[in-house]
Amino acid sequence: GQQLNQSPQSMFIQEGEDVSMNCTSSSIFNTWLWYKQDPGEGPVLLIALYKAGELTSNGRLTAQFGITRKDSFLNISASIPSDVGIYFCAGYGANSKLTFGKGITLSVRP
């Protein structure tokens, strides 16, 4: 089946630093979505990517749809304490269902 790989499971950064998260797959995906989940909340959509090579920004967040259609990355610049949370990548592949990665827990040290 289709799988999305996110690693490492946890990341620890200093406030003000930039951080990059990758999401990879052995299968082709036609849409990539990045979500953030805070404790006790549902996932919130950060960025949606629909075309290979597409680079999209949302404030301090930037995400790219890999040219091979098998990967995507999310960058967070100038991190702040409220960036703490779990970041999930998700994608629509050949089966037209949304597949989720396992998520990366981000901690930001003040």
Place this chain on the structure above:
Amino acid sequence: SAVISQKPSRDICQRGTSLTIQCQVDSQVTMMFWYRQQPGQSLTLIATANQGSEATYESGFVIDKFPISRPNLTFSTLTVSNMSPEDSSIYLCSVQTGGGGEETQYFGPGTRLLVL
């Protein structure tokens, strides 16, 4: 986008009982989904809630355990039946918007279920 609400937000239930979770969307949507997120895990699709027909269940999930209703284009319910402690999870409703290769899913706040 879509604004989604779920009720209850959390509950503590005794084993053997059932709980019905409600999901309300602020606009009419064709595709609604129910997910389960076990503690510390990612999201797993339970079923697609189809308006006017039976839900479509994923492997490992059955209608007798997770009956779903979808009476209209803005509302759905998921029942967790004959609960056991293994059913303790977050249950999330989502809706799909867009089309033509530009689909997106938006999620509700989730229902946190603890089964004793």
